Amino acid sequence: MNCREVADLLPLFLDEELAPDEMKEVSNHLSVCSSCRQLLAEFKREQQILRSLPPVAPPPTWRAELLKRVKNQRRPSAIRFFVPRLGSLAAALLVVLLMTNLYVFPSYVLNRHHGAPPEYRIAVSENPEVANDPSEPDGAQTNPETTEKLQFFDLNQKADDLVRLTATSDNSLQRRWWLWSSSLCLVMWLTGAGYYYYQYRRLQEQTD
Amino acid sequence: MQLAGLTDEHLVEEFLQGNLAAFEELVSRYEQKVFQLAYRLSCNLDDASDLAQEAFLKVYRSLGQWRGKATFSTWLYRIVTNTFLDDMRKRKRRPLVAVSLDASIPTEDGEVTREFPSTDPGPEQEYLQRELQQIVLTALAELEPDYRVVLTLRDIQGHTYEEIAQITQLNIGTVKSRISRARAALRKKLLEMEQYVALVRQK
Numbered sequence: 117m118n119c120r121e122v123a124d125l126l127p128l129f130l131d132e133e134l135a136p137d138e139m140k141e142v143s144n145h146l147s148v149c150s151s152c153r154q155l156l157a158e159f160k161r162e163q164q165i166l167r168s169l170p171p172v173a174p175p176p177t178w179r180a181e182l183l184k185r186v187k188n189q190r191r192p193s194a195i196r197f198f199v200p201r202l203g204s205l206a207a208a209l210l211v212v213l214l215m216t217n218l219y220v221f222p223s224y225v226l227n228r229h230h231g232a233p234p235e236y237r238i239a240v241s242e243n244p245e246v247a248n249d250p251s252e253p254d255g256a257q258t259n260p261e262t263t264e265k266l267q268f269f270d271l272n273q274k275a276d277d278l279v280r281l282t283a284t285s286d287n288s289l290q291r292r293w294w295l296w297s298s299s300l301c302l303v304m305w306l307t308g309a310g311y312y313y314y315q316y317r318r319l320q321e322q323t324d
Numbered sequence: 325m326q327l328a329g330l331t332d333e334h335l336v337e338e339f340l341q342g343n344l345a346a347f348e349e350l351v352s353r354y355e356q357k358v359f360q361l362a363y364r365l366s367c368n369l370d371d372a373s374d375l376a377q378e379a380f381l382k383v384y385r386s387l388g389q390w391r392g393k394a395t396f397s398t399w400l401y402r403i404v405t406n407t408f409l410d411d412m413r414k415r416k417r418r419p420l421v422a423v424s425l426d427a428s429i430p431t432e433d434g435e436v437t438r439e440f441p442s443t444d445p446g447p448e449q450e451y452l453q454r455e456l457q458q459i460v461l462t463a464l465a466e467l468e469p470d471y472r473v474v475l476t477l478r479d480i481q482g483h484t485y486e487e488i489a490q491i492t493q494l495n496i497g498t499v500k501s502r503i504s505r506a507r508a509a510l511r512k513k514l515l516e517m518e519q520y521v522a523l524v525r526q527k
């Protein structure tokens with residue numbers, strides 16, 4: 117064993133934490149090598165200085181402060197950790213969802229009881245040419261004076277066609293809107309939940 | 325109920341059944357060791373107070389999960405070192421402020437005295453020892469947190485390698501190599517400090 121190898125082993129030799137044969141080899145080397153003995157003495161001195169440090173105690177008010185902090189909190193369980201956090205998150209998102217829907221579709225809310233799509237006013241013409249004007253889809257026409265859209269119906273149209281017509285346009289957009297905004301909310305909720313789970317795991321790891 | 329006569333494990337049981345006094349008894353058993361560990365790791369009084377309190381608060385919040393996986397004290401020291409390492413990672417770039425020679429530090433009697441009280445007979449010898457302690461603490465504060473943890477546990481707190489392995493949740497081989505490298509790193513730091521080299525020569 118050369119000096120370099122011995123030098124690497126000295127920090128553990130100091131604590132007698134080497135394997136028995138290594139302990140023996142190192143002591144054999146030390147008995148014939150004064151520079152390694154010197155190095156061991158230096159390691160020993162550094163350890164001795166650390167061991168000689170005076171004991172330390174907390175300041176007089178420390179325990180009272182700790183107990184005060186303790187009394188101000190309750191022990192968290194997974195339920196106590198997640199429910200309030202996720203509950204408030206979900207509630208906030210729900211409010212956002214409702215508010216935006218009210219904002220984007222105020223007419224839907226206002227008109228739904230009348231059964232008419234908001235952008236159209238149902239008008240009836242006895243003239244089939246007006247009612248079935250091919251230049252406008254579904255026979256819709258714009259009143260040039262008010263820019264109001266008028267929906268003409270052929271009175272001969274079947275009743276269920278009429279129902280279907282009133283149910284489309286605005287409603288399909290509304291459905292898409294609900295789909296998108298609720299998936300957005302779901303993504304945000306999952307992100308928040310992931311963040312809380314990360315925090316919770318960290319607390320657990322530190323105390324595990 | 326005589327709490328003082330109970331084992332740590334029984335105190336934990338008591339506490340889990342709602343007896344807060346049992347927690348206070350645990351605090352009084354370990355506050356000195358915990359505070360000393362916190363102080364030697366974080367190197368100043370404010371951070372140490374915070375770290376030690378934070379550790380006990382975590383114990384308070386999670387005693388229910390302990391369930392005797394390790395001994396109570398091992399678990400407690402683990403929380404201190406984990407919390408410390410976590411804090412260090414968070415403030416990577418902010419270096420620690422090492423204790424100064426004149427820093428006052430509370431002792432076990434609850435009195436605030438100078439960091440290094442006299443222990444040696446001759447005043448010159450005493451002065452030299454204090455200087456050396458101060459320099460070694462400064463060097464220790466500059467080590468990597470992982471090294472500081474194992475050296476503090478070993479040489480200041482006096483734990484065995486086996487206990488250190490349980491506290492740090494490393495296997496014994498890793499503990500050995502880490503302590504070995506920590507000692508070498510401390511020595512390297514000390515040799516870079518002219519003051520230390522001069523004092524040692526003088527001695």
Ligand SMILES: [Zn+2]
Nearest residue numbers: 119149151152
């Ligand atoms: Zn040699």
